[in-house]
Amino acid sequence: MRTDIFARLDREPEPPKIEVPRMTWTRLALFGGTLAFYLVIVVAVLLSTWLVTLDWKIMLFRPYQQWPELHAFLDYYVVLGQRGPTAVMVASWLGWRSWRQHTLRPLLSLGAALLLLNVTVGAVKLGLGRAGPHYATQVGSAELFAGGDIFPSGHTANAVVTWGILAYLATTPRARRYLSATSAVVALGVGLTTVYLGTHWLSDVLLGWAAGLLILLALPWCEPVIAVVEAWILDLRDRMREQLRSRRRLVPSLPVATGNRPVPGLFPPRPAGDGEPVREAVGAGGGRGPSATRSAGLQGSQLAAPRAHHPAAHPAHTAHHAVRSERGPAGPAGSRRPPHSRPATGG
Secondary structure (H helix, E strand, O other), rough: OOOOOOHHOOOOOOOOOOOOOOOOOOHHHHHHHHHHHHHHHHHHHHHOHHHHHHHHHHHHHHHHHHHHHHHHHHHHHHHOOOHHHHHHHHHHHHHHHHHHHHOOHHHHHHHHHHHHHHHHHHHHHHHHOOHHHHOOOOOOOOOOOOOOOOOHHHHHHHHHHHHHHHHOOOHHHHHHHHHHHHHHHHHHHHHHHHHHHHHOOHHHHHHHHHHHHHHHHHHHHHHHHHHHHHHHHHHHHHHHHHHHHHHHHHHOOOOOOOOOOOOOOOOOOOEEEEEEEOOOHHHHHOOOOOOOOHHOHHHHHHHHHOOOOOHHHOHHHHHHHHHHOOOOOOOOOOOOOOOOOOOOOOO
């Protein structure tokens, strides 16, 4: 058993027993308080209250002009809230965890959180249509229903969900505390960075924090669905493996020629009767002709040795028959062609 630090990188022999978060009363109270804060922000912007006035004051203050030395660093830091790069980084880590722990729950939880984020935040963005600070036209206006899509802040909500899912999936209380603090700092920094760069109002960031936190607090309600989807995917994988194994067992194996077994030629011998008809030499007594004896080779010569007294074995007699192969001798052992019929004569 390995005891070094790299032993934690090996795949576990069996799925560990990880406690799935449940919707406790504490979590339910936090969800209710965050939802109330969310609604207060939306109503304050709709009614153009003091929150909209604060938005304009910060925008006219132009923080990116007050501290220009931070601009270069914060341009890169705000990438931690972009959907694409953060999803790839977090999905890579959770994919390794899924492989190591023999479970698809980390990846499915991330997919469920991002799906909820796109649906809820995207619907509010398109429904309210608030324009950003760079596109504002009237001082003191909330800039609602102006064709924009910045309320709530997508960068901020994505930072809360993407980095907060790591704390949600932590396996120990200590890791959960550390990851919660880290994700909160990252999400807070991303939201304030968008205000510094002038791409979002302050109220956009406040609503983005609330939207992301609501999704993380509501994830325990999605756990039964995640468990069903995971079981279906694993069952489908097992069935596909079984089908592949059964197909491999049904594939016949080709025989391999071994030893001195004769290998059939590319061109089989031509059977008699396809081409020119075989002509048999005529000999007295109907014996085997010399052409058949020569074609038989050594074996034929050995078989013909006892018949040396037959006239067909003599060379001169063979030549004589080669010339007269078409003429039948007189007698019953002659040609096999029927005798010519003569017309009957009178008397």
